[in-house]
Amino acid sequence: DAGVTQSPTHLIKTRGQQVTLRCSPKSGHDTVSWYQQALGQGPQFIFQYYEEEERQRGNFPDRFSGHQFPNYSSELNVNALLLGDSALYLCASLPKNPLSGSLTDTQYFGPGTRLTVL
Amino acid sequence: RKEVEQDPGPFNVPEGATVAFNCTYSNSASQSFFWYRQDCRKEPKLLMSVYSSGNEDGRFTAQLNRASQYISLLIRDSKLSDSATYLCVVSPLRGSQGNLIFGKGTKLSVKP
Numbered sequence: 237d238a239g240v241t242q243s244p245t246h247l248i249k250t251r252g253q254q255v256t257l258r259c260s261p262k263s264g265h266d267t268v269s270w271y272q273q274a275l276g277q278g279p280q281f282i283f284q285y286y287e288e289e290e291r292q293r294g295n296f297p298d299r300f301s302g303h304q305f306p307n308y309s310s311e312l313n314v315n316a317l318l319l320g321d322s323a324l325y326l327c328a329s330l331p332k333n334p335l336s337g338s339l340t341d342t343q344y345f346g347p348g349t350r351l352t353v354l
Numbered sequence: 355r356k357e358v359e360q361d362p363g364p365f366n367v368p369e370g371a372t373v374a375f376n377c378t379y380s381n382s383a384s385q386s387f388f389w390y391r392q393d394c395r396k397e398p399k400l401l402m403s404v405y406s407s408g409n410e411d412g413r414f415t416a417q418l419n420r421a422s423q424y425i426s427l428l429i430r431d432s433k434l435s436d437s438a439t440y441l442c443v444v445s446p447l448r449g450s451q452g453n454l455i456f457g458k459g460t461k462l463s464v465k466p
Contacts, residue, residue, distance in 0.1 A: 269453070277455030278358070278441055279398065292452055326397055328454075342388070343454060345397040 238263060240346035242328050248352045257312045257349045261329030268310040270302060271326040271342060279326055285310050286328050317353045324348045360442050360457035368465055371432045375460045377425040377442030384455075386445040391426050391438045392459065398441055401427075418453050419436050432464045 241260045249255050261268050267286045271279035276341035281294035304310045308329075314321055328343035360377045367373050379387075389406040402409060404416040404425055415428040425442055427452055439459040 237425065271454075278455070278458050278460070281455070294453055324395075342400045342403070344454035345399070349399050350395075 240344050241266075242325075242327050242346040242349050244349060246352075248354060250354050251317055251319060252311065254315045255317060255351060257314075257325050257327075257351070258309065259312070259329075259346060260309045260322065260326030260328075261284065262331065263348045265329035265331055265344070266308045267272050267330040268304060268308065269328045270310070270312045271345075272296070272321075273324040273326060273348070274320075274330070275323070277303050292325055305337075314351075320352050320353060322353045324350050356457075357455050358382060358442055358444050358457035360440075360460050362379060362380075362458055362460060364461040364463055366463045366465060367401055367432055369434060369447065371464075372430045373432055373462065374430065375427045375440055375462075377457055378429075379423050379442075379444045379455075380456075381444070381446065382423060384423075384444045385448050388403070388443040388445075389414075389416055389425075389426050390441040390443055390453070390456075392441055393438050398456075401440070403424070413454075429462075432462075434464050437462055437464045 243258045246273050255285040269284040270282040282296050282335050283293040288304045299315045301313045325347045326348045360381050364446045383437050389401040390398040391401045392398040402411050404418045408417045413430045439461045442457040444455045451464045
């Protein structure tokens with residue numbers, strides 16, 4: 237059973253460029269969340285996708301956008317990159333029917349994409 | 355005030371020691387609570403969920419005090435392999451449906 241996969245593993249970009257990161261959720265999961273983890277910080281929630289729509293969003297500017305495909309995989313796009321966007325970008329997936337709200341449901345994280353902006 | 359606050363450490367302890375981590379959260383409406391473990395340059399992994407009744411998993415015990423908005427993690431008989439950063443996590447929704455709110459993490463280093 238494949239877990240959450242992300243690509244690429246590492247990426248180097250320059251300021252002002254655009255980047256697309258990809259995530260495939262764990263088998264049987266249909267909801268994907270994206271997080272940004274800066275060095276020395278805990279992950280911060282960017283947004284969550286369910287049924288190909290953004291259902292929740294954290295405190296991130298519009299430069300951060302996403303997409304979910306019918307096969308539940310997802311992309312995170314960041315435009316006009318800033319030095320401060322350098323971070324580990326984590327994708328997490330949740331089981332189907334997240335609104336059932338089981339206390340044992342958990343988000344499974346992928347290995348992340350480490351983005352460096354120069 | 356940060357939503358989830360933890361002592362960043364580092365906690366440097368010898369093998370076999372007992373170590374306790376604490377965490378406070380600001381939103382009294384929070385529904386779900388977790389401890390995640392993150393190894394250096396790896397993704398966070400769920401260590402355990404935290405319930406009001408407290409829960410134990412082997413050498414690990416987690417406690418939740420809703421009145422004080424306080425979460426704790428106790429590790430007994432520390433192993434070298436316990437060295438990692440421990441993240442306190444809170445969710446405004448049941449389970450982990452929505453956004454997880456992470457603390458900065460507490461770094462633990464277990465020495466021989």
